[in-house]
Amino acid sequence: MGKIFNVGHKSGWHIRPLLVEYILKVVRIGAVTITLFPRPTRAGLCHVVPLCAVLLSLAFPCTLYAQYSDDFSDGEWQDRWELHTGRFRYDPSLGELLYDAPETNGASLVHASAALDSAVWEIELRYGTTDDGSNFFRFYLASVSSLFTTGEEAFYAQCADVSGRVSLAYQNDGEERVLLMTEPVKSGDDGITSLKIRVERECDGRWSLLCDAGGVHYDGGTAVFPSTFASVASGFRVRMGAESQYLIAVKSVSVEGKARCGGDDEPDGEEDRPDGAGSSPHRHGVVFTEIMADPSPAVALPEVEYVEVYNRSDSVTDLSGYLLFVGDNYGTVQRGMLLPGEYAILCAAADSSAMSAYGKVLPVKNFRALINEGRVTYLADAEGNVVTWFDYSDEWYGRDRFKRDGGWSLERHDVDNLRCDSTLWSPSVDLSGGTPGRPNSVARLQPDTLPAHLLSVGIPADTLIVLLYDKELDASSGPQIEAEGLTVTDVYTEEPKRNSINVVLQEPMDEGEVYTLSVSGVRDVSGLAVADTVVRVAVPSVPEAYDVVINEVMPRPAAGAPKYIELYNRSGKVVDLSDLYLARYDDDGYLSDYYAITSQPSLMFPCQYAVLTPDVSSLRVHHNVCDSALCVQTDVPLAAADGDFALILRNGTVIDALAYSEDWHHPWIDSTEGVALERIDTERFDESGENWRSAASSAGYATPGCPNSHSVTQQDAADGADKLFWLTREAFTPDNDGFEDMLEICYALPRDGYLCSVSVYSPNGERIGMVSERGLLLASGRIVWDGTVDGRLLAVGIYVLLVEAVHPDGDMVSRKLVAVLSAR
Structure with missing residues (x-):
C-alpha cells in the first residue's frame, strides 16, 4: 500500500510527492515489495545497558573509529560478550560458537559497539532449522540498547526465517521495517546453509547488503535511510520454537566504523565522508541531456536505447541506487559517480559494454523501454526525491520524419535552461545519429526568458x-x-x-x-x-450539441509549427474539457479512434477559446495566442489536405463535427502551408465550406485562441425585421487582408424553416452562378459571400444578388440586393 509523505513546508505550500511504491527505494523480488519509510522519531536513550557499553559510548567522540572482531577461539569470549537469555557454547572441533538449548522467547548475546558511520559489519555462520514460522537469527548491527527488543531503536540483518531470504531492517517503537532483501538463499544437500553476510553503511545514510552462500552471491541492493541515534551495542538474537530442530553456528563476526552522537546524516565536512563518496544532487543539479528512444534502424551507433545525464553542479554526485522512471515503471542505477561537468549514459546493464566505447556508462538494472511517442521520464533518489525530469515527445522531431523514424536521438540545447519543452530539444545533427557521453551536436546558449504561463x-x-x-x-x-x-x-x-x-x-x-x-x-x-x-x-456542466464548436483548424502548419484545433464555447455553461473527446470517422462513417482531450480537468467558460495542439510551447513561439485562451497539449486528428473528425462525449454524443477540405481556402492563396481555416459564424451549424474561410493575411494567417479574422457579429433581428433580407454594407474587398473581405447578407424572417437560394447576376442581367442553394434558414441570421462562384473569384465590379426563400407552407419571399466587389 502506498504511503504519502511530506517534503518540508515552505512559505505556505509544500510538495506532495508520488506514492511511496513509486518514489522510494523499492526492491521487488517475485511478489514481495519492500519499501523505505520516512525518518523515524528519535528514541530516548534511557535504557539499561552493560556498564562497558555506557563507558564506551561516553568515551568516544563522534568521529572516533570504533571496531571489534571475534572468532571466539581464545576461550575468553564470555568476558567480551554479555548473555541475556539462553545458552551459547564454543565447539573447538568445529571452530564455531553454537546456540544451545532454545528459548521460545529468544536468546541474546551482546557486545558493546558504537560503530554506525562509514561502517562495515560482517558475520560468517551456518544454520539449519525445521521452521515453525517464527524462527529467525538476527545480527544486530547497531542499537540504542542491549535488550534487542522491537521497542528499542536498532538496525539488524536477519536470516534463518520462513522466507529463506536475508534482509536488512530497522526497528523502533514496536515496528519493524524491511529496507533491503535478497532472493531466497539456497541451502546445501544436507539442508544446512553456510552463509557470509556483509552490510555497509556510508556516512550519508546509504546502506548495502551482500551475501555469499557456498560461492553463490546474493545482492540485496542499496538504500538510503536516515538515522539519528547513537549506537551502544551490537550482537545476536535467536528465536527458535521449542519443537524446532535447529543448528545455529557462528564462526566469526567483525564490526568497524565510526561512532556517532546523533544529529542528522549529513557529514559536517570532508573528514566525515568516506573516500570517493558523492553528495546527493539538488533538484536539476543533474539533468537529462539526450534520449535515444528509437535506435532502429541504427545509423552509426549501437542499436541501444539510452538516456544521457549531465552533472551541472559543482559537486561529485553518486547516482548509485537511484531510480530511473519511464512513466510508472522504473529501473535502478547500479553504480554511478558523476564528476562536475561530466556526462553519463544510462542504459540497460546488458548494453553497458556496447555503449562503453562512447563514454561513461551507468548501468540500470531493469532498464525500462523508452516509449517512442514519448512519456514523462524522471530520476529519483532512493529517498524519493525527484532529481530531474522531462516529458519528451516524438513531436520534438518537428517535421523531420526521416529522423523520427528511428536511429536519431533528441538532444538538449542548453544544460542550464530548465524548461522542459520542444523549444529546448532538437534531433541530433551528428552523423552517427547521436552524441552519447559527450557534448551535444545541437548545443548552444539558450537562456530561459519566458516566465511560466x-x-x-x-x-x-x-x-x-x-x-x-x-x-x-x-x-x-x-x-x-x-x-x-x-x-x-x-x-x-x-x-x-x-x-x-x-x-x-x-x-x-x-x-x-x-x-x-x-x-x-x-x-x-x-x-x-x-x-x-x-x-x-x-462547478462545470455537461455540454450538449453545439455548446462547444470547432472554430479553427490548422491542418498544414508552417515549418516547425504544430497543428492545432481551436474550440469555442458559445453556450452559457462552464464546460470541463476533460469531459470531451476527439474522434475520427472511419471509411464507413462510424466514429473511431476516440481519445480524451485531456486527463487534467480544465474549465472552459462561456465565450472562451481553447486550443488543442501536440506542442503548446511551439504554438506560442509561432503564433500570438491570447492570454485568456486555454492551451491543451494533445494529439489532433488532422490530415494535411482533407479530413473529418468529431468532438464527442464519452458516451458517443456528438457535440460538433467537421469534414474540411483544402478547397475551402481562398483562391488567391498560393500555398496553404501555415494558413488556418476559420469558422465564419459560430451560430451556423451546417458543415459546408460556405461557413469557413482562410485566415486573413493581416492576422498572420492564423488566430489560435483569439477571435477569428473573418468572424461575423450577430445582428439584432429587430433592426431589420421589416427588411427580410439586407446587406450590412454594399462594398467588400475579398483580398483576404482581414478587412471587409466578405459580404454579409442578413435576414429576419417571420419564422424558421425557409429554404433559401442566392443567385449572382451581372448588371445587364446575365446569370453568373449561385452563392447558396436551398440552404435551411433559422428565423434570423446571416449568409456570407466571399466573392467566388464555383471556386473562382469574380472580377471587380457591380453585382446583383437575387435572394429567394420558400417555406414548406407555401410562403415565398424574394429580394434583389446590389453589391460592389472592389479592390485596393
Missing part, C-alpha cells in the same frame, strides 16, 4: 482547484492565494513536474456559482516571476 484551471473534486502551468514552478516561492467566498486549507504542488498549484478548500463549491481566485507571488523553476493571475472557478 497558466494553461488551465480545473476542478477534479468539489474541494480541490488545480492551476496548471506550462513550466515547472519554484517550490520555495510560496504563492499568495485569495479565494473570494472560499476557505483555503492547503496549497501544494505535485511531483515529478511541480507545474501545478493545487488549492484545497474547506467546503465544496456551490453549483451555478462562479468564484474568483487570485494567485500572486509565484516564480518558476528559472526564478522568473510569474504574472499575477485572477481566475474564475465554477
Whole structure:
C-alpha cells in the first residue's frame, strides 16, 4: 500500500510527492515489495545497558573509529560478550560458537559497539532449522540498547526465517521495517546453509547488503535511510520454537566504523565522508541531456536505447541506487559517480559494454523501454526525491520524419535552461545519429526568458482547484492565494513536474456559482516571476450539441509549427474539457479512434477559446495566442489536405463535427502551408465550406485562441425585421487582408424553416452562378459571400444578388440586393 509523505513546508505550500511504491527505494523480488519509510522519531536513550557499553559510548567522540572482531577461539569470549537469555557454547572441533538449548522467547548475546558511520559489519555462520514460522537469527548491527527488543531503536540483518531470504531492517517503537532483501538463499544437500553476510553503511545514510552462500552471491541492493541515534551495542538474537530442530553456528563476526552522537546524516565536512563518496544532487543539479528512444534502424551507433545525464553542479554526485522512471515503471542505477561537468549514459546493464566505447556508462538494472511517442521520464533518489525530469515527445522531431523514424536521438540545447519543452530539444545533427557521453551536436546558449504561463484551471473534486502551468514552478516561492467566498486549507504542488498549484478548500463549491481566485507571488523553476493571475472557478456542466464548436483548424502548419484545433464555447455553461473527446470517422462513417482531450480537468467558460495542439510551447513561439485562451497539449486528428473528425462525449454524443477540405481556402492563396481555416459564424451549424474561410493575411494567417479574422457579429433581428433580407454594407474587398473581405447578407424572417437560394447576376442581367442553394434558414441570421462562384473569384465590379426563400407552407419571399466587389 502506498504511503504519502511530506517534503518540508515552505512559505505556505509544500510538495506532495508520488506514492511511496513509486518514489522510494523499492526492491521487488517475485511478489514481495519492500519499501523505505520516512525518518523515524528519535528514541530516548534511557535504557539499561552493560556498564562497558555506557563507558564506551561516553568515551568516544563522534568521529572516533570504533571496531571489534571475534572468532571466539581464545576461550575468553564470555568476558567480551554479555548473555541475556539462553545458552551459547564454543565447539573447538568445529571452530564455531553454537546456540544451545532454545528459548521460545529468544536468546541474546551482546557486545558493546558504537560503530554506525562509514561502517562495515560482517558475520560468517551456518544454520539449519525445521521452521515453525517464527524462527529467525538476527545480527544486530547497531542499537540504542542491549535488550534487542522491537521497542528499542536498532538496525539488524536477519536470516534463518520462513522466507529463506536475508534482509536488512530497522526497528523502533514496536515496528519493524524491511529496507533491503535478497532472493531466497539456497541451502546445501544436507539442508544446512553456510552463509557470509556483509552490510555497509556510508556516512550519508546509504546502506548495502551482500551475501555469499557456498560461492553463490546474493545482492540485496542499496538504500538510503536516515538515522539519528547513537549506537551502544551490537550482537545476536535467536528465536527458535521449542519443537524446532535447529543448528545455529557462528564462526566469526567483525564490526568497524565510526561512532556517532546523533544529529542528522549529513557529514559536517570532508573528514566525515568516506573516500570517493558523492553528495546527493539538488533538484536539476543533474539533468537529462539526450534520449535515444528509437535506435532502429541504427545509423552509426549501437542499436541501444539510452538516456544521457549531465552533472551541472559543482559537486561529485553518486547516482548509485537511484531510480530511473519511464512513466510508472522504473529501473535502478547500479553504480554511478558523476564528476562536475561530466556526462553519463544510462542504459540497460546488458548494453553497458556496447555503449562503453562512447563514454561513461551507468548501468540500470531493469532498464525500462523508452516509449517512442514519448512519456514523462524522471530520476529519483532512493529517498524519493525527484532529481530531474522531462516529458519528451516524438513531436520534438518537428517535421523531420526521416529522423523520427528511428536511429536519431533528441538532444538538449542548453544544460542550464530548465524548461522542459520542444523549444529546448532538437534531433541530433551528428552523423552517427547521436552524441552519447559527450557534448551535444545541437548545443548552444539558450537562456530561459519566458516566465511560466497558466494553461488551465480545473476542478477534479468539489474541494480541490488545480492551476496548471506550462513550466515547472519554484517550490520555495510560496504563492499568495485569495479565494473570494472560499476557505483555503492547503496549497501544494505535485511531483515529478511541480507545474501545478493545487488549492484545497474547506467546503465544496456551490453549483451555478462562479468564484474568483487570485494567485500572486509565484516564480518558476528559472526564478522568473510569474504574472499575477485572477481566475474564475465554477462547478462545470455537461455540454450538449453545439455548446462547444470547432472554430479553427490548422491542418498544414508552417515549418516547425504544430497543428492545432481551436474550440469555442458559445453556450452559457462552464464546460470541463476533460469531459470531451476527439474522434475520427472511419471509411464507413462510424466514429473511431476516440481519445480524451485531456486527463487534467480544465474549465472552459462561456465565450472562451481553447486550443488543442501536440506542442503548446511551439504554438506560442509561432503564433500570438491570447492570454485568456486555454492551451491543451494533445494529439489532433488532422490530415494535411482533407479530413473529418468529431468532438464527442464519452458516451458517443456528438457535440460538433467537421469534414474540411483544402478547397475551402481562398483562391488567391498560393500555398496553404501555415494558413488556418476559420469558422465564419459560430451560430451556423451546417458543415459546408460556405461557413469557413482562410485566415486573413493581416492576422498572420492564423488566430489560435483569439477571435477569428473573418468572424461575423450577430445582428439584432429587430433592426431589420421589416427588411427580410439586407446587406450590412454594399462594398467588400475579398483580398483576404482581414478587412471587409466578405459580404454579409442578413435576414429576419417571420419564422424558421425557409429554404433559401442566392443567385449572382451581372448588371445587364446575365446569370453568373449561385452563392447558396436551398440552404435551411433559422428565423434570423446571416449568409456570407466571399466573392467566388464555383471556386473562382469574380472580377471587380457591380453585382446583383437575387435572394429567394420558400417555406414548406407555401410562403415565398424574394429580394434583389446590389453589391460592389472592389479592390485596393
